[in-house]
Amino acid sequence: MPVTPQPSPEPTRRPRKDAERNRQRLLDAAGELFVERGFAVSLEEIAARAGLGVGTVYRHIDDRAGLLSELLAPMLEEVLTVTRQALDRDDPGPAFFWLLRELAERVALNQAMRDVLLAEIPPEPMVTRLRAEFAPLGTEALRRAQAAGAVRDDLGPTDLPLLLAAVGSIEVRFGRVAPGTWERFLTLLLDGLTPSRTTTSKLAVVPLTDEQLGELSSPE
Amino acid sequence: MPVTPQPSPEPTRRPRKDAERNRQRLLDAAGELFVERGFAVSLEEIAARAGLGVGTVYRHIDDRAGLLSELLAPMLEEVLTVTRQALDRDDPGPAFFWLLRELAERVALNQAMRDVLLAEIPPEPMVTRLRAEFAPLGTEALRRAQAAGAVRDDLGPTDLPLLLAAVGSIEVRFGRVAPGTWERFLTLLLDGLTPSRTTTSKLAVVPLTDEQLGELSSPE
DNA sequence: ATAAAACGGAATTTGTTCTTCCGTTTCACC
DNA sequence: GGTGAAACGGAAGAACAAATTCCGTTTTAT
Numbered sequence: 001m002p003v004t005p006q007p008s009p010e011p012t013r014r015p016r017k018d019a020e021r022n023r024q025r026l027l028d029a030a031g032e033l034f035v036e037r038g039f040a041v042s043l044e045e046i047a048a049r050a051g052l053g054v055g056t057v058y059r060h061i062d063d064r065a066g067l068l069s070e071l072l073a074p075m076l077e078e079v080l081t082v083t084r085q086a087l088d089r090d091d092p093g094p095a096f097f098w099l100l101r102e103l104a105e106r107v108a109l110n111q112a113m114r115d116v117l118l119a120e121i122p123p124e125p126m127v128t129r130l131r132a133e134f135a136p137l138g139t140e141a142l143r144r145a146q147a148a149g150a151v152r153d154d155l156g157p158t159d160l161p162l163l164l165a166a167v168g169s170i171e172v173r174f175g176r177v178a179p180g181t182w183e184r185f186l187t188l189l190l191d192g193l194t195p196s197r198t199t200t201s202k203l204a205v206v207p208l209t210d211e212q213l214g215e216l217s218s219p220e
Numbered sequence: 221m222p223v224t225p226q227p228s229p230e231p232t233r234r235p236r237k238d239a240e241r242n243r244q245r246l247l248d249a250a251g252e253l254f255v256e257r258g259f260a261v262s263l264e265e266i267a268a269r270a271g272l273g274v275g276t277v278y279r280h281i282d283d284r285a286g287l288l289s290e291l292l293a294p295m296l297e298e299v300l301t302v303t304r305q306a307l308d309r310d311d312p313g314p315a316f317f318w319l320l321r322e323l324a325e326r327v328a329l330n331q332a333m334r335d336v337l338l339a340e341i342p343p344e345p346m347v348t349r350l351r352a353e354f355a356p357l358g359t360e361a362l363r364r365a366q367a368a369g370a371v372r373d374d375l376g377p378t379d380l381p382l383l384l385a386a387v388g389s390i391e392v393r394f395g396r397v398a399p400g401t402w403e404r405f406l407t408l409l410l411d412g413l414t415p416s417r418t419t420t421s422k423l424a425v426v427p428l429t430d431e432q433l434g435e436l437s438s439p440e
Numbered sequence: 441a442t443a444a445a446a447c448g449g450a451a452t453t454t455g456t457t458c459t460t461c462c463g464t465t466t467c468a469c470c
Numbered sequence: 471g472g473t474g475a476a477a478c479g480g481a482a483g484a485a486c487a488a489a490t491t492c493c494g495t496t497t498t499a500t
Contacts, residue, residue, distance in 0.1 A: 238445090
Protein backbone atom coordinates (compact mmCIF):
# COMPACT_ATOMS: atom_id res chain seq x y z
CA MET A 1 0.00 0.00 0.00
CA PRO A 2 1.36 3.41 -0.96
CA VAL A 3 1.93 5.66 1.98
CA THR A 4 -0.13 8.82 1.74
CA PRO A 5 2.04 11.75 2.77
CA GLN A 6 -0.53 13.27 5.05
CA PRO A 7 -3.34 10.94 6.00
CA SER A 8 -4.92 13.78 7.91
CA PRO A 9 -8.29 12.70 9.26
CA GLU A 10 -9.85 15.91 8.09
CA PRO A 11 -9.43 16.23 4.36
CA THR A 12 -9.20 20.01 4.80
CA ARG A 13 -6.85 21.31 2.14
CA ARG A 14 -5.28 24.58 2.83
CA PRO A 15 -7.02 27.33 0.96
CA ARG A 16 -5.50 28.86 -2.10
CA LYS A 17 -3.36 31.91 -1.54
CA ASP A 18 -5.72 34.34 -3.26
CA ALA A 19 -8.67 32.97 -1.37
CA GLU A 20 -6.94 33.53 1.92
CA ARG A 21 -5.96 37.06 0.99
CA ASN A 22 -9.47 37.89 -0.17
CA ARG A 23 -11.01 36.48 2.97
CA GLN A 24 -8.83 38.83 4.98
CA ARG A 25 -9.74 41.79 2.80
CA LEU A 26 -13.38 40.96 3.23
CA LEU A 27 -13.16 40.83 6.99
CA ASP A 28 -11.16 44.05 7.10
CA ALA A 29 -13.58 45.88 4.87
CA ALA A 30 -16.62 44.66 6.77
CA GLY A 31 -15.02 45.59 10.07
CA GLU A 32 -14.23 49.09 8.89
CA LEU A 33 -17.66 49.68 7.47
CA PHE A 34 -19.39 48.34 10.54
CA VAL A 35 -17.45 50.78 12.68
CA GLU A 36 -18.13 53.67 10.34
CA ARG A 37 -21.72 53.05 9.39
CA GLY A 38 -23.07 50.21 11.48
CA PHE A 39 -24.43 46.80 10.64
CA ALA A 40 -26.87 48.14 8.11
CA VAL A 41 -24.29 48.51 5.34
CA SER A 42 -25.14 46.41 2.32
CA LEU A 43 -23.06 43.43 1.28
CA GLU A 44 -22.57 45.13 -2.04
CA GLU A 45 -20.85 48.01 -0.35
CA ILE A 46 -18.69 45.69 1.71
CA ALA A 47 -17.69 43.82 -1.43
CA ALA A 48 -16.81 47.06 -3.15
CA ARG A 49 -14.67 48.27 -0.27
CA ALA A 50 -12.87 44.92 -0.23
CA GLY A 51 -12.31 45.16 -3.97
CA LEU A 52 -14.30 41.98 -4.55
CA GLY A 53 -17.49 40.97 -6.29
CA VAL A 54 -20.52 40.06 -4.22
CA GLY A 55 -20.32 36.51 -5.46
CA THR A 56 -16.91 36.18 -3.91
CA VAL A 57 -18.22 37.44 -0.62
CA TYR A 58 -20.70 34.58 -0.55
CA ARG A 59 -17.90 32.13 -1.19
CA HIS A 60 -16.43 33.15 2.16
CA ILE A 61 -19.48 33.50 4.35
CA ASP A 62 -22.75 31.66 4.76
CA ASP A 63 -24.84 34.77 4.72
CA ARG A 64 -25.13 38.23 6.16
CA ALA A 65 -25.72 37.05 9.70
CA GLY A 66 -22.64 34.85 9.62
CA LEU A 67 -20.41 37.77 8.79
CA LEU A 68 -21.96 39.81 11.53
CA SER A 69 -21.47 37.35 14.32
CA GLU A 70 -17.94 36.64 13.18
CA LEU A 71 -16.98 40.26 13.74
CA LEU A 72 -19.09 40.87 16.80
CA ALA A 73 -17.19 38.77 19.30
CA PRO A 74 -13.90 40.68 19.48
CA MET A 75 -15.71 43.99 19.65
CA LEU A 76 -17.78 42.97 22.61
CA GLU A 77 -14.89 41.28 24.35
CA GLU A 78 -13.18 44.64 24.53
CA VAL A 79 -16.01 46.02 26.62
CA LEU A 80 -15.52 43.35 29.23
CA THR A 81 -11.78 43.93 29.20
CA VAL A 82 -11.91 47.61 30.08
CA THR A 83 -14.54 46.94 32.68
CA ARG A 84 -12.30 44.41 34.39
CA GLN A 85 -9.45 46.88 34.23
CA ALA A 86 -11.57 49.42 36.04
CA LEU A 87 -12.31 46.88 38.76
CA ASP A 88 -8.62 46.12 39.17
CA ARG A 89 -7.90 49.69 40.22
CA ASP A 90 -7.97 50.66 43.86
CA ASP A 91 -9.40 54.17 43.42
CA PRO A 92 -13.08 53.35 42.93
CA GLY A 93 -14.29 56.87 42.21
CA PRO A 94 -11.83 57.81 39.48
CA ALA A 95 -11.91 54.24 38.20
CA PHE A 96 -15.66 54.49 37.65
CA PHE A 97 -15.44 57.76 35.78
CA TRP A 98 -12.56 56.40 33.75
CA LEU A 99 -14.65 53.40 32.84
CA LEU A 100 -17.55 55.57 31.77
CA ARG A 101 -15.25 57.54 29.52
CA GLU A 102 -13.72 54.43 28.01
CA LEU A 103 -17.10 52.92 27.27
CA ALA A 104 -18.55 56.19 26.07
CA GLU A 105 -15.68 56.66 23.67
CA ARG A 106 -16.14 53.22 22.18
CA VAL A 107 -19.84 53.77 21.77
CA ALA A 108 -19.36 57.21 20.33
CA LEU A 109 -16.75 56.25 17.79
CA ASN A 110 -18.20 52.95 16.67
CA GLN A 111 -21.54 52.80 14.97
CA ALA A 112 -21.62 49.03 15.29
CA MET A 113 -21.29 49.35 19.04
CA ARG A 114 -24.21 51.74 19.03
CA ASP A 115 -26.22 49.28 16.99
CA VAL A 116 -25.64 46.75 19.72
CA LEU A 117 -26.44 49.16 22.50
CA LEU A 118 -29.50 50.49 20.76
CA ALA A 119 -30.62 47.02 19.63
CA GLU A 120 -30.53 47.92 15.95
CA ILE A 121 -29.52 44.38 15.32
CA PRO A 122 -31.16 40.98 15.08
CA PRO A 123 -30.93 39.09 18.38
CA GLU A 124 -27.47 37.57 18.70
CA PRO A 125 -26.39 35.10 21.36
CA MET A 126 -23.13 37.02 21.59
CA VAL A 127 -24.96 40.15 22.61
CA THR A 128 -26.97 38.34 25.22
CA ARG A 129 -23.79 36.93 26.64
CA LEU A 130 -22.19 40.37 26.81
CA ARG A 131 -25.13 41.79 28.70
CA ALA A 132 -25.09 38.92 31.16
CA GLU A 133 -21.38 39.20 31.80
CA PHE A 134 -21.20 42.94 31.90
CA ALA A 135 -24.06 43.52 34.31
CA PRO A 136 -22.42 42.25 37.53
CA LEU A 137 -19.11 43.92 36.71
CA GLY A 138 -20.67 47.26 35.95
CA THR A 139 -22.82 47.03 39.04
CA GLU A 140 -19.80 46.39 41.20
CA ALA A 141 -17.82 49.27 39.73
CA LEU A 142 -20.71 51.59 40.43
CA ARG A 143 -21.28 50.25 43.92
CA ARG A 144 -17.68 50.86 44.89
CA ALA A 145 -17.72 54.37 43.49
CA GLN A 146 -20.82 55.12 45.50
CA ALA A 147 -19.27 53.62 48.64
CA ALA A 148 -16.36 55.97 48.07
CA GLY A 149 -18.79 58.89 47.88
CA ALA A 150 -17.84 59.74 44.33
CA VAL A 151 -21.19 59.06 42.73
CA ARG A 152 -24.69 60.01 43.80
CA ASP A 153 -26.41 57.18 45.64
CA ASP A 154 -29.55 57.15 43.60
CA LEU A 155 -27.77 56.21 40.42
CA GLY A 156 -28.53 52.61 39.57
CA PRO A 157 -26.64 50.00 37.55
CA THR A 158 -29.28 50.11 34.85
CA ASP A 159 -28.56 53.77 34.35
CA LEU A 160 -25.25 52.90 32.75
CA PRO A 161 -26.69 51.80 29.41
CA LEU A 162 -28.84 54.89 29.57
CA LEU A 163 -25.86 57.19 29.84
CA LEU A 164 -23.99 55.36 27.12
CA ALA A 165 -26.96 55.37 24.80
CA ALA A 166 -27.27 59.10 25.23
CA VAL A 167 -23.63 59.74 24.48
CA GLY A 168 -23.83 57.44 21.47
CA SER A 169 -26.86 59.18 20.09
CA ILE A 170 -25.09 62.50 20.28
CA GLU A 171 -22.37 61.28 18.02
CA VAL A 172 -24.88 59.79 15.60
CA ARG A 173 -26.50 63.12 15.16
CA PHE A 174 -23.64 65.56 15.52
CA GLY A 175 -20.55 63.51 14.82
CA ARG A 176 -20.49 64.03 11.10
CA VAL A 177 -20.54 67.78 11.51
CA ALA A 178 -18.53 68.09 14.70
CA PRO A 179 -16.69 64.94 15.67
CA GLY A 180 -15.75 64.88 19.31
CA THR A 181 -18.94 66.53 20.46
CA TRP A 182 -19.65 63.36 22.39
CA GLU A 183 -16.92 64.29 24.80
CA ARG A 184 -18.34 67.70 25.48
CA PHE A 185 -21.67 66.13 26.12
CA LEU A 186 -20.21 63.48 28.39
CA THR A 187 -18.62 66.15 30.53
CA LEU A 188 -21.90 67.97 30.82
CA LEU A 189 -23.52 64.75 31.82
CA LEU A 190 -20.98 63.98 34.48
CA ASP A 191 -20.95 67.53 35.78
CA GLY A 192 -24.44 68.83 35.37
CA LEU A 193 -25.42 72.15 33.98
CA THR A 194 -25.33 74.25 37.10
CA PRO A 195 -22.18 76.16 37.98
CA SER A 196 -19.67 75.81 40.82
CA ARG A 197 -19.34 72.08 40.78
CA THR A 198 -16.93 70.39 43.08
CA THR A 199 -15.54 68.45 40.16
CA THR A 200 -12.78 70.10 38.24
CA SER A 201 -13.66 69.19 34.68
CA LYS A 202 -13.72 71.99 32.20
CA LEU A 203 -15.56 71.49 28.96
CA ALA A 204 -12.73 70.41 26.73
CA VAL A 205 -14.60 70.66 23.48
CA VAL A 206 -16.01 73.84 22.06
CA PRO A 207 -19.69 74.15 21.29
CA LEU A 208 -20.94 73.71 17.76
CA THR A 209 -20.89 76.80 15.66
CA ASP A 210 -24.04 78.09 14.07
CA GLU A 211 -22.66 77.06 10.69
CA GLN A 212 -22.22 73.52 11.87
CA LEU A 213 -25.71 73.48 13.20
CA GLY A 214 -26.97 74.63 9.85
CA GLU A 215 -25.12 71.87 8.05
CA LEU A 216 -27.11 69.32 9.95
CA SER A 217 -30.11 69.93 7.73
CA SER A 218 -28.52 68.50 4.61
CA PRO A 219 -28.72 64.72 4.23
CA GLU A 220 -25.28 63.57 3.10
CA MET B 221 -78.70 86.26 -19.46
CA PRO B 222 -79.70 83.91 -16.65
CA VAL B 223 -78.53 84.97 -13.22
CA THR B 224 -76.26 82.43 -11.62
CA PRO B 225 -77.16 82.11 -7.95
CA GLN B 226 -73.58 82.36 -6.73
CA PRO B 227 -71.24 83.82 -9.27
CA SER B 228 -68.36 83.23 -6.87
CA PRO B 229 -65.08 83.94 -8.61
CA GLU B 230 -63.72 80.65 -7.33
CA PRO B 231 -65.99 77.83 -8.51
CA THR B 232 -65.12 75.95 -5.30
CA ARG B 233 -68.13 73.90 -4.32
CA ARG B 234 -68.29 72.92 -0.77
CA PRO B 235 -67.17 69.35 -0.29
CA ARG B 236 -69.57 66.55 0.40
CA LYS B 237 -70.24 65.78 4.02
CA ASP B 238 -68.57 62.37 4.02
CA ALA B 239 -65.53 63.79 2.29
CA GLU B 240 -65.13 66.44 4.93
CA ARG B 241 -65.49 63.92 7.73
CA ASN B 242 -62.99 61.57 6.16
CA ARG B 243 -60.49 64.33 5.63
CA GLN B 244 -60.63 65.08 9.32
CA ARG B 245 -60.25 61.43 10.23
CA LEU B 246 -57.25 61.22 7.97
CA LEU B 247 -55.55 64.21 9.53
CA ASP B 248 -56.31 62.93 13.03
CA ALA B 249 -54.99 59.48 12.31
CA ALA B 250 -51.85 60.79 10.66
CA GLY B 251 -51.24 63.18 13.53
CA GLU B 252 -51.57 60.44 16.11
CA LEU B 253 -49.33 58.04 14.25
CA PHE B 254 -46.70 60.69 13.65
CA VAL B 255 -46.59 61.39 17.36
CA GLU B 256 -46.44 57.72 18.26
CA ARG B 257 -44.13 56.39 15.60
CA GLY B 258 -42.71 59.26 13.63
CA PHE B 259 -42.90 60.29 10.03
CA ALA B 260 -41.84 56.91 8.76
CA VAL B 261 -45.26 55.30 9.17
CA SER B 262 -46.66 54.04 5.91
CA LEU B 263 -49.67 55.58 4.24
CA GLU B 264 -51.31 52.20 4.42
CA GLU B 265 -51.11 52.27 8.17
CA ILE B 266 -52.44 55.79 8.32
CA ALA B 267 -55.34 54.81 6.10
CA ALA B 268 -56.11 51.83 8.31
CA ARG B 269 -56.07 53.92 11.48
CA ALA B 270 -58.41 56.40 9.85
CA GLY B 271 -60.71 53.60 8.76
CA LEU B 272 -60.17 54.48 5.10
CA GLY B 273 -58.70 52.87 2.04
CA VAL B 274 -55.41 54.12 0.68
CA GLY B 275 -57.14 55.30 -2.45
CA THR B 276 -59.21 57.65 -0.37
CA VAL B 277 -56.14 59.02 1.29
CA TYR B 278 -54.82 60.05 -2.10
CA ARG B 279 -58.06 61.79 -2.84
CA HIS B 280 -57.32 64.14 0.05
CA ILE B 281 -53.61 64.74 -0.28
CA ASP B 282 -51.20 65.24 -3.13
CA ASP B 283 -48.70 62.79 -1.83
CA ARG B 284 -46.82 61.74 1.29
CA ALA B 285 -44.84 64.95 1.52
CA GLY B 286 -47.98 67.05 1.35
CA LEU B 287 -49.49 65.32 4.34
CA LEU B 288 -46.31 65.77 6.28
CA SER B 289 -45.92 69.49 5.79
CA GLU B 290 -49.59 70.02 6.55
CA LEU B 291 -49.16 68.57 10.01
CA LEU B 292 -45.72 69.93 10.72
CA ALA B 293 -46.57 73.58 11.12
CA PRO B 294 -48.73 73.49 14.28
CA MET B 295 -46.29 71.12 15.97
CA LEU B 296 -43.37 73.42 15.42
CA GLU B 297 -45.31 76.51 16.32
CA GLU B 298 -45.75 75.11 19.78
CA VAL B 299 -42.01 75.10 20.32
CA LEU B 300 -41.82 78.79 19.62
CA THR B 301 -44.76 79.41 21.92
CA VAL B 302 -43.26 77.84 25.03
CA THR B 303 -39.96 79.51 24.30
CA ARG B 304 -41.61 82.89 24.22
CA GLN B 305 -43.40 82.06 27.44
CA ALA B 306 -40.08 81.36 29.10
CA LEU B 307 -38.78 84.70 27.95
CA ASP B 308 -41.82 86.45 29.39
CA ARG B 309 -40.95 85.32 32.90
CA ASP B 310 -38.80 87.46 35.15
CA ASP B 311 -36.92 84.65 36.91
CA PRO B 312 -34.36 83.81 34.24
CA GLY B 313 -32.79 80.82 35.99
CA PRO B 314 -35.94 78.85 36.77
CA ALA B 315 -37.44 79.98 33.50
CA PHE B 316 -34.57 78.45 31.60
CA PHE B 317 -34.82 75.13 33.39
CA TRP B 318 -38.56 75.19 32.94
CA LEU B 319 -38.09 75.74 29.22
CA LEU B 320 -35.66 72.85 28.98
CA ARG B 321 -38.15 70.59 30.65
CA GLU B 322 -41.00 71.71 28.44
CA LEU B 323 -38.99 71.16 25.29
CA ALA B 324 -37.53 67.90 26.54
CA GLU B 325 -40.96 66.58 27.31
CA ARG B 326 -42.24 67.40 23.86
CA VAL B 327 -39.26 65.78 22.25
CA ALA B 328 -39.46 62.75 24.49
CA LEU B 329 -43.15 62.12 23.99
CA ASN B 330 -43.38 62.86 20.32
CA GLN B 331 -41.54 60.76 17.82
CA ALA B 332 -42.30 63.23 15.06
CA MET B 333 -40.59 65.96 17.05
CA ARG B 334 -37.56 63.73 17.40
CA ASP B 335 -37.57 63.11 13.68
CA VAL B 336 -37.36 66.83 13.18
CA LEU B 337 -34.65 67.29 15.77
CA LEU B 338 -32.65 64.34 14.54
CA ALA B 339 -33.20 65.24 10.89
CA GLU B 340 -34.89 61.96 10.05
CA ILE B 341 -36.96 63.87 7.60
CA PRO B 342 -36.61 65.27 4.11
CA PRO B 343 -35.64 68.95 4.17
CA GLU B 344 -38.72 71.03 4.86
CA PRO B 345 -38.92 74.82 4.64
CA MET B 346 -41.00 74.72 7.81
CA VAL B 347 -38.17 73.14 9.73
CA THR B 348 -35.66 75.65 8.45
CA ARG B 349 -37.95 78.42 9.55
CA LEU B 350 -38.29 76.93 13.02
CA ARG B 351 -34.55 76.73 13.45
CA ALA B 352 -34.11 80.30 12.35
CA GLU B 353 -36.78 81.62 14.67
CA PHE B 354 -35.90 79.51 17.63
CA ALA B 355 -32.19 80.24 17.66
CA PRO B 356 -32.26 83.86 18.89
CA LEU B 357 -34.98 83.13 21.45
CA GLY B 358 -33.19 80.13 22.89
CA THR B 359 -29.93 82.03 22.96
CA GLU B 360 -31.52 84.86 24.88
CA ALA B 361 -33.12 82.55 27.43
CA LEU B 362 -29.78 80.91 28.05
CA ARG B 363 -27.90 84.21 28.21
CA ARG B 364 -30.23 85.55 30.89
CA ALA B 365 -29.97 82.37 32.93
CA GLN B 366 -26.23 82.62 32.80
CA ALA B 367 -26.30 86.28 33.77
CA ALA B 368 -28.36 85.23 36.77
CA GLY B 369 -25.70 82.69 37.69
CA ALA B 370 -28.02 79.73 37.29
CA VAL B 371 -26.25 78.05 34.42
CA ARG B 372 -22.58 77.37 33.83
CA ASP B 373 -20.99 79.99 31.64
CA ASP B 374 -19.43 77.63 29.19
CA LEU B 375 -22.74 76.27 28.00
CA GLY B 376 -23.49 77.57 24.53
CA PRO B 377 -26.74 78.10 22.67
CA THR B 378 -25.87 75.31 20.29
CA ASP B 379 -25.76 72.93 23.21
CA LEU B 380 -29.53 73.12 23.52
CA PRO B 381 -30.30 70.86 20.57
CA LEU B 382 -27.62 68.57 21.90
CA LEU B 383 -29.34 68.18 25.23
CA LEU B 384 -32.73 67.74 23.64
CA ALA B 385 -31.44 65.16 21.18
CA ALA B 386 -29.97 63.19 24.04
CA VAL B 387 -33.19 63.22 26.00
CA GLY B 388 -35.12 62.26 22.91
CA SER B 389 -32.85 59.37 22.11
CA ILE B 390 -33.35 58.00 25.60
CA GLU B 391 -37.04 57.76 25.07
CA VAL B 392 -36.59 56.16 21.66
CA ARG B 393 -34.58 53.40 23.17
CA PHE B 394 -36.10 52.96 26.60
CA GLY B 395 -39.54 54.47 26.32
CA ARG B 396 -41.30 51.36 25.14
CA VAL B 397 -40.05 49.41 28.12
CA ALA B 398 -40.05 52.15 30.72
CA PRO B 399 -41.92 55.27 29.68
CA GLY B 400 -40.89 58.30 31.64
CA THR B 401 -37.26 57.36 31.77
CA TRP B 402 -36.55 60.51 29.84
CA GLU B 403 -37.36 62.50 32.93
CA ARG B 404 -34.94 60.60 35.08
CA PHE B 405 -32.32 61.15 32.49
CA LEU B 406 -33.07 64.84 32.20
CA THR B 407 -32.60 65.27 35.92
CA LEU B 408 -29.26 63.52 35.77
CA LEU B 409 -28.29 65.77 32.96
CA LEU B 410 -29.26 68.93 34.76
CA ASP B 411 -27.69 67.80 37.99
CA GLY B 412 -24.67 65.78 37.09
CA LEU B 413 -23.67 62.48 38.50
CA THR B 414 -21.65 63.60 41.45
CA PRO B 415 -23.32 63.95 44.86
CA SER B 416 -24.08 66.97 47.03
CA ARG B 417 -25.39 69.25 44.37
CA THR B 418 -26.67 72.63 45.27
CA THR B 419 -29.77 71.96 43.24
CA THR B 420 -32.58 70.28 45.05
CA SER B 421 -33.86 67.91 42.42
CA LYS B 422 -34.28 64.34 43.47
CA LEU B 423 -34.51 61.68 40.81
CA ALA B 424 -38.24 61.36 40.48
CA VAL B 425 -38.25 58.27 38.33
CA VAL B 426 -36.94 54.93 39.45
CA PRO B 427 -34.17 53.19 37.50
CA LEU B 428 -35.02 50.49 35.03
CA THR B 429 -35.29 47.05 36.53
CA ASP B 430 -33.13 44.25 35.24
CA GLU B 431 -36.21 42.65 33.73
CA GLN B 432 -36.95 45.79 31.77
CA LEU B 433 -33.41 45.91 30.57
CA GLY B 434 -33.74 42.34 29.38
CA GLU B 435 -36.89 43.12 27.45
CA LEU B 436 -34.98 45.57 25.33
CA SER B 437 -33.45 42.73 23.34
CA SER B 438 -36.70 41.67 21.75
CA PRO B 439 -37.72 43.55 18.61
CA GLU B 440 -41.41 44.32 19.01
C1' DA C 441 -84.10 58.28 -9.02
C1' DT C 442 -80.00 59.83 -10.81
C1' DA C 443 -75.58 61.67 -11.69
C1' DA C 444 -71.62 63.46 -9.65
C1' DA C 445 -68.51 62.72 -6.01
C1' DA C 446 -66.23 59.80 -3.11
C1' DC C 447 -64.70 55.33 -1.72
C1' DG C 448 -61.94 50.74 -1.24
C1' DG C 449 -58.48 48.02 -2.07
C1' DA C 450 -56.28 45.19 -5.63
C1' DA C 451 -52.75 45.87 -8.87
C1' DT C 452 -48.87 48.31 -10.47
C1' DT C 453 -44.63 50.76 -9.90
C1' DT C 454 -40.49 51.78 -7.76
C1' DG C 455 -36.67 50.95 -5.00
C1' DT C 456 -33.61 48.27 -2.34
C1' DT C 457 -30.93 44.48 -0.75
C1' DC C 458 -29.94 39.57 -0.32
C1' DT C 459 -28.66 35.51 -2.63
C1' DT C 460 -27.82 32.39 -6.48
C1' DC C 461 -25.82 31.08 -10.79
C1' DC C 462 -22.66 30.44 -14.31
C1' DG C 463 -19.21 31.87 -17.69
C1' DT C 464 -14.38 33.56 -16.99
C1' DT C 465 -9.98 33.95 -14.61
C1' DT C 466 -6.39 32.54 -11.47
C1' DC C 467 -3.70 29.33 -8.92
C1' DA C 468 -1.10 25.09 -7.79
C1' DC C 469 1.05 21.54 -9.44
C1' DC C 470 3.17 18.93 -13.05
C1' DG D 471 3.51 26.50 -20.27
C1' DG D 472 -0.34 23.16 -19.70
C1' DT D 473 -4.28 21.56 -17.11
C1' DG D 474 -7.91 20.87 -13.84
C1' DA D 475 -9.72 22.48 -9.63
C1' DA D 476 -10.71 26.43 -7.06
C1' DA D 477 -11.98 30.97 -6.90
C1' DC D 478 -13.81 35.08 -8.96
C1' DG D 479 -17.15 38.82 -10.87
C1' DG D 480 -21.17 40.60 -11.57
C1' DA D 481 -25.56 40.00 -13.93
C1' DA D 482 -29.90 38.02 -12.95
C1' DG D 483 -33.41 36.39 -9.87
C1' DA D 484 -36.02 36.45 -5.51
C1' DA D 485 -37.89 38.84 -1.66
C1' DC D 486 -39.65 42.56 0.42
C1' DA D 487 -41.76 46.95 1.30
C1' DA D 488 -43.85 51.11 0.52
C1' DA D 489 -45.88 54.69 -2.76
C1' DT D 490 -49.11 55.59 -6.12
C1' DT D 491 -52.64 54.60 -9.63
C1' DC D 492 -56.89 52.66 -11.42
C1' DC D 493 -61.44 51.42 -11.79
C1' DG D 494 -65.64 49.01 -10.34
C1' DT D 495 -68.77 49.99 -6.35
C1' DT D 496 -71.07 52.87 -2.94
C1' DT D 497 -72.71 57.17 -1.06
C1' DT D 498 -74.45 61.72 -1.22
C1' DA D 499 -77.16 65.68 -2.71
C1' DT D 500 -80.76 67.20 -5.28
